[in-house]
Amino acid sequence: MDFIRPDSGSITILGKDARADSTALKKLIGYVPAEPNLYANWTVDEHIQFVARVRGIDAAPAGRLKDDLELSGKPKIRHLSTGNQQKVAIVLGLMTAPKLLILDEPTRGLDPLLQAKFHALLREYHKDGGTVFLSSHNLAEVDELCTEVAVIKEGQIITASTLSNLKQKSLHNVRATFTGKVPDLVKLGATNLQLIGPTAHFQIRGDINRILQELARRPVRDLEITRASLEDMFMELYQ
Amino acid sequence: MMLWAIYKQTLRSRRMSWIIYSAIGFGLLLMYIPIFPAIQAQQATYDQLLNSMPKALLEAFNIGKSAPTLMGYMVAKHFGFVWDLMIILLMIAYSGGAIAKEIDARTMGLLLSLPVSRLRLYLVRLAAGISGLAIFVIVSELATWPLAKAFGYITSLHDIVRVGLLGFAFGLAILCLSLMVSAAVSEGGKVYAVMGGFLLVMYVLNIVASLQDKAADLKYASLFYYFAPGTVIDGGHLDPKALLVYAGISLAAAIIGALIFVRRDASV
Numbered sequence: 001m002d003f004i005r006p007d008s009g010s011i012t013i014l015g016k017d018a019r020a021d022s023t024a025l026k027k028l029i030g031y032v033p034a035e036p037n038l039y040a041n042w043t044v045d046e047h048i049q050f051v052a053r054v055r056g057i058d059a060a061p062a063g064r065l066k067d068d069l070e071l072s073g074k075p076k077i078r079h080l081s082t083g084n085q086q087k088v089a090i091v092l093g094l095m096t097a098p099k100l101l102i103l104d105e106p107t108r109g110l111d112p113l114l115q116a117k118f119h120a121l122l123r124e125y126h127k128d129g130g131t132v133f134l135s136s137h138n139l140a141e142v143d144e145l146c147t148e149v150a151v152i153k154e155g156q157i158i159t160a161s162t163l164s165n166l167k168q169k170s171l172h173n174v175r176a177t178f179t180g181k182v183p184d185l186v187k188l189g190a191t192n193l194q195l196i197g198p199t200a201h202f203q204i205r206g207d208i209n210r211i212l213q214e215l216a217r218r219p220v221r222d223l224e225i226t227r228a229s230l231e232d233m234f235m236e237l238y239q
Numbered sequence: 240m241m242l243w244a245i246y247k248q249t250l251r252s253r254r255m256s257w258i259i260y261s262a263i264g265f266g267l268l269l270m271y272i273p274i275f276p277a278i279q280a281q282q283a284t285y286d287q288l289l290n291s292m293p294k295a296l297l298e299a300f301n302i303g304k305s306a307p308t309l310m311g312y313m314v315a316k317h318f319g320f321v322w323d324l325m326i327i328l329l330m331i332a333y334s335g336g337a338i339a340k341e342i343d344a345r346t347m348g349l350l351l352s353l354p355v356s357r358l359r360l361y362l363v364r365l366a367a368g369i370s371g372l373a374i375f376v377i378v379s380e381l382a383t384w385p386l387a388k389a390f391g392y393i394t395s396l397h398d399i400v401r402v403g404l405l406g407f408a409f410g411l412a413i414l415c416l417s418l419m420v421s422a423a424v425s426e427g428g429k430v431y432a433v434m435g436g437f438l439l440v441m442y443v444l445n446i447v448a449s450l451q452d453k454a455a456d457l458k459y460a461s462l463f464y465y466f467a468p469g470t471v472i473d474g475g476h477l478d479p480k481a482l483l484v485y486a487g488i489s490l491a492a493a494i495i496g497a498l499i500f501v502r503r504d505a506s507v
Contacts, residue, residue: 001351001352002351003348003351003504003505003506004504004505004506005502005503005504022356023354023355023356024354026352026353026354026355027354029352031352033345033348033352035345037344037345037346037347037348037349038346038349039252039346039349040344041252047349050244050248051349051353053241053244054241054244054245054353054354054355055241055353055354056241092349
């Protein structure tokens with residue numbers, strides 16, 4: 001959004017330089033910040049009218065969004081809860097029918113019902129050809145909404161991939177309970193191993209056939225293998 | 240259209256302070272002007288008082304020796320001290336809120352997410368400040384003319400316009416300087432603190448230069464030296480040097496402020 005000037009490098013969005021063509025780009029971008037940046041003494045409708053006038057667009061689409069999110073136009077921002085303020089920010093970001101929608105923790109402060117409504121709005125927007133760029137610590141939300149992900153650690157992208165690819169790189173959570181001595185699972189490629197009595201909890205990256213074959217040779221009483229969640233993968237990338 | 244919307248939004252969001260300051264300015268005119276005949280009647284006492292004061296002190300506090308006229312009286316009572324203080328407070332309060340306070344309150348994020356360049360946003364804020372200053376000068380100073388007419392006093396329109404123009408130029412310099420500071424910091428309070436300190440130094444320089452012959456040249460470094468409505472009334476003309484100094488300061492501060500705002504990070 002060109003709020004912070006880069007020390008080096010460049011960003012290209014929709015074929016335009018994010019710094020040099022910042023003003024032209026913002027005509028194509030809708031933005032929803034993590035914390036609503038609204039004027040406390042303005043009403044919801046005053047915000048909508050202002051953004052519509054500055055962008056030179058019709059404010060009518062905001063009416064439908066307000067209805068979808070059950071938001072009244074009359075109250076002043078200072079009288080709204082954080083969740084309702086976030087709804088206003090969502091309306092302002094989406095009302096412009098942008099080509100790209102940049103969302104920074106957009107559902108923070110929304111209750112689960114409204115989160116679901118917002119997710120439905122995003123799916124509809126995406127179906128109509130829009131692109132969503134979502135920055136979030138809510139990995140369940142990322143898992144539900146995103147097709148491509150990038151994980152950033154200390155300012156560097158440490159992995160970038162489609163979500164399905166990332167999942168197919170296969171990190172599996174394994175819980176195995178042995179009737180006899182627990183074998184050396186680390187040798188078999190286990191990571192994050194935790195032993196609780198005869199039960200071993202660990203993770204396996206990559207093909208699971210090898211561990212299955214090894215475990216089949218040992219006295220296993222109980223076995224559970226699940227695909228790791230995005231959160232598990234995130235944690236592994238961060239460690 | 241888009242700039243007009245931001246201009247209107249800026250004026251609207253500060254309208255209470257414009258209205259309150261202008262109303263107070265007008266109220267002070269209404270308070271001072273009707274009692275002018277009583278002051279005129281005590282001219283001898285007034286002259287005696289002025290003659291007992293050092294010339295340098297009179298200059299330092301913008302007190303001219305032209306009390307017999309309405310404008311001379313108004314400059315001595317109001318336009319030479321309280322009025323310029325009001326201009327200072329109004330301009331600094333506006334500037335602090337126009338950029339720094341908006342960054343602090345995160346509302347700048349809403350503006351920066353819109354398709355408006357930072358330069359234009361800065362210029363719109365400056366234009367709104369100039370408009371507010373013009374309204375204040377008209378209501379609190381130029382209104383002297385119709386009020387004088389209403390009370391049946393004879394006064395020089397030229398004098399009123401000259402003092403108004405000087406006040407406007409002074410206010411413009413304060414506006415541009417404080418907006419420049421506002422562009423550089425991220426809290427409204429810092430603008431008030433920096434400008435307060437700066438103007439205090441300016442004021443002290445002017446006083447010291449007036450009272451100490453050895454330090455006389457320091458007066459040229461003070462913004463207040465050029466704001467001399469008493470001299471305007473006594474001399475019957477407005478020194479173009481004062482307007483040039485204020486215009487130069489305004490232009491330089493506006494350019495530097497715009498550059499700072501365009502280049503800075505705005506963490507919102």
